[in-house]
Amino acid sequence: MDDRLMGRPETTDARREAQLVFDQLAPEYDRSDVEFFGPIGARLVAHAEVTPGDAVLDVGCGRGAVLFPAAHAVGEGGKVTGIDLSRAMVESVLAEARDKGLQQVNAMVMEGAEPAFPPESFDVITGGMSVHMLADIPRVFQAYHRLLRPGGRLALSAPVTVDDPAPEVFGLRSIARLCAAHNAGSGIYPYAEAFGGARQALPDLRAAGFTEATAREEPAFITADSPESFLLWTWTHGMRRLWERVSDRERAAAEADIKAEARARSKRTDRIVLPTPVMYVVASRPDA
Numbered sequence: 592m593d594d595r596l597m598g599r600p601e602t603t604d605a606r607r608e609a610q611l612v613f614d615q616l617a618p619e620y621d622r623s624d625v626e627f628f629g630p631i632g633a634r635l636v637a638h639a640e641v642t643p644g645d646a647v648l649d650v651g652c653g654r655g656a657v658l659f660p661a662a663h664a665v666g667e668g669g670k671v672t673g674i675d676l677s678r679a680m681v682e683s684v685l686a687e688a689r690d691k692g693l694q695q696v697n698a699m700v701m702e703g704a705e706p707a708f709p710p711e712s713f714d715v716i717t718g719g720m721s722v723h724m725l726a727d728i729p730r731v732f733q734a735y736h737r738l739l740r741p742g743g744r745l746a747l748s749a750p751v752t753v754d755d756p757a758p759e760v761f762g763l764r765s766i767a768r769l770c771a772a773h774n775a776g777s778g779i780y781p782y783a784e785a786f787g788g789a790r791q792a793l794p795d796l797r798a799a800g801f802t803e804a805t806a807r808e809e810p811a812f813i814t815a816d817s818p819e820s821f822l823l824w825t826w827t828h829g830m831r832r833l834w835e836r837v838s839d840r841e842r843a844a845a846e847a848d849i850k851a852e853a854r855a856r857s858k859r860t861d862r863i864v865l866p867t868p869v870m871y872v873v874a875s876r877p878d879a
């Protein structure tokens with residue numbers, strides 16, 4: 592394992608820990624040969640029906656997997672504001688937007704649970720693989736409803752674990768087993784369903800005032816050049832927090848398991864292609 596990706600955050604406070612981890616991850620996050628966050632971000636922007644001129648808030652923007660496709664969709668007449676609790680993520684997004692000459696992009700360090708903007712500031716709120724990490728989802732939905740203009744849209748994506756026929760995380764049972772053993776209380780991955788699943792999310796959205804709410808699963812494909820690069824990728828995003836709970840002794844066996852299962856379950860033999868379900872939650876604030 593790459594030594595730069597090792598080491599534990601020092602505090603036990605969950606939010607501070609997440610901030611430290613994502614600050615640490617920012618340089619490597621979504622920058623390997625492994626494809627996952629990018630296609631999901633583009634799909635989320637399509638679900639959100641972002642149109643030219645829209646004002647978009649992207650919660651937990653990370654390195655911009657949602658924010659940059661949204662910036663193209665709104666065009667020069669629109670505006671995309673990314674917020675993230677990680678300063679390193681925000682600085683990376685600002686630097687990339689500058690390099691690409693995207694003047695419609697802004698990003699700032701801000702808590703995603705209750706973003707500090709005036710009511711009715713946005714046409715669209717997106718959250719790619721981020722909002723499921725927030726506590727008290729019903730309150731979060733209420734906060735987002737307030738921030739949307741009448742007719743505005745909310746679109747969120749989240750990883751899904753499936754219970755039938757057996758739990759999987761990132762398309763693998765070996766990672767689900769690690770989660771089952773080490774995830775308790777960490778808030779890293781929703782071992783149960785993200786947002787409580789459709790059964791919970793839809794009533795919560797309606798209670799917050801949203802209409803036309805849907806929560807659907809679609810397959811995404813994680814692609815990697817090799818089992819080794821897939822394994823390295825698992826250290827470059829939130830799963831790093833899980834790895835940090837695994838003892839050195841257990842780690843070697845877990846790594847071998849993951850590599851073997853990735854190869855065995857890949858849809859192709861010349862590279863790793865793992866199907867994994869992603870949940871998309873889409874809802875609208877009714878027109879006044």
Ligand SMILES: C[S@@+](CC[C@H](N)C(=O)[O-])C[C@H]1O[C@@H](n2cnc3c(N)ncnc32)[C@H](O)[C@@H]1O
Binds near residue numbers: 657675676703829
């Ligand atoms: C898995 S990444 C997703 C990033 C990006 N949206 C994507 O699709 O690649 C989750 C992001 O959410 C951010 N995040 C986690 N908790 C947050 C919070 N409470 N407020 C704001 N951002 C948060 C992390 O710093 C990280 O950048």
